[in-house]
Amino acid sequence: MGCAGSSQAKADGSAKKIRKPKPWKHPQPITKSQLLQMREEFWDTSPHYGGRKEIWDALQAAAEAELSLAQAIVDSAGVIIQNADLTVCYDERGAKYELPKYVLSEPTNLIRET
Template sequence: MGCAGSTPKVDENSKKLKRPKAWKHTQPITPARLKQMRDEFWDTAPHYGGQKEIWDALRVAAESDLALAQTIVDSAGIIVSNPDMTLCYDERGEQGLATPHFHDSLYRPVVHARPMSKTEDSVAGAKYELPKYVLSEPANLIRDG
């Protein structure tokens, strides 16, 4: 007998993605400035650690609807620690890598080298922190018109 249907294996490390909670930038910004901030983040982040393939997958997921984003992170082996994708890990076991952290007022990376604890070691690899501005628009975005 054949299988009438199947469901994908649910990874216990994977969480169902959600949109980030509403947030405001420190001052109203234009869509052009938001795009510039996002481009700076994505261009710079891979140079501070982690795998380029994971950063690329996170970027595509961040720019996609939730259903496609969920498929991308699941397929890429990304462990989503926060359902809004602000904190993720890879499964590849790259431990103690420097990870970029972006200070909201400067939009420049601050690097934190993070050795992993024994409990994290068995679950996750490199740490990937995504600022809310790459995941959603601020409530005080200046709209044209």
């Protein structure tokens, strides 16, 4: 008998499917370049939050891919999805990975650069 995140549990169809994050708003309007800088800083420092680098790399690839490819990436990496929008995930060893919404989608108050 395996834990809830074991491959046996995934085989019976209980694995969550990835979906797009719900619309969200940044505390203040930001430009696309500011958003990209925030994302770059997060991914550069993400291994320092704990967990395994290869899982962080897989999560980054999934966050930057279309939904169907993202699903294949997390499935092949053995990522256990807690929240379908990828904001909370675990690896097979139980390490927790939290992704901020700004690495998964754009805010509703994104402004054009002048």
